[in-house]
Amino acid sequence: MTERAAIDRPPRIPPAVLWPGIVIGLLAMSVIAMTITAALAVSDPSFAIVPGYGAGAEAENAAVRARRASAALGWDARVALSMTAPGRAEARVTLTDAAGDPIDDAGVRAVLYHPARSGDRQTVALTPIGAGVYAGAFRAPRTGLWACEVTAARDGAEFLADERAWLVAPR
Structure with missing residues (x-):
């Protein structure tokens, strides 16, 4: 070598x-x-633990009873979302009774969240603006399909509704 x-x-x-x-x-x-x-x-911000998921059968039974009582009222909720400014939006909920008449005297709140960020829930107290319509502003960092859990109370009765609504950016 x-x-x-x-x-x-x-x-x-x-x-x-x-x-x-x-x-x-x-x-x-x-x-x-x-x-x-x-x-x-x-x-990961899209991961969220569902509140009360493991609370047990009694909590689920109470929720089922509440949903049945809510359904027995015959009320209906329609949700509409609209952008008011960049990052801000307004939720409008229209409440009607079983006869289709507007419900004007209820206390209404909504829990709003985008399913992609289900851990970022916003509870909004909605104020009546007439003809069964209730409105409230919320943070909207993204457009798309939003979940809206509506709770309306009147005369000791409580109405629950889970709605989905599209939030579209203005053109």
């Missing part, structure tokens, strides 16, 4: 160092990947 060939050849890593180094390197990459995965999972 010439002197030049000995200089060009990279130094050889002994197997006693190479194989444990490969194993330690793979383990280190696995730990780094799991750390990144855990950090991303915890910081």
Whole structure:
């Protein structure tokens, strides 16, 4: 072997160092990947725990009774959303009774959220503006389909409605 060939050849890593180094390197990459995965999972704003999900059968039974009592009222809620300014919107809820007449004297609130950010729920007290229509402003960082959980109370009766409405940016 010439002197030049000995200089060009990279130094050889002994197997006693190479194989444990490969194993330690793979383990280190696995730990780094799991750390990144855990950090991303915890910081994801679209993840939300449903409030009261594990509260038990009694809470679910009470909710079923409330929905049945609400359905027995025969009321109806229609939700309309409109942008009022960049990042701001207005929710309008139209309440009618079983005969189709407007309900003007109810206390109405709405819980609004975009399904992509279900952890960012906004509770809005709606004020009556006439003819069974109630309105309130809310933050709207995004357009699209919004969920609106309406609660209306009048004379000891409570009405519940889960509606979906589109929020479209003005043209």
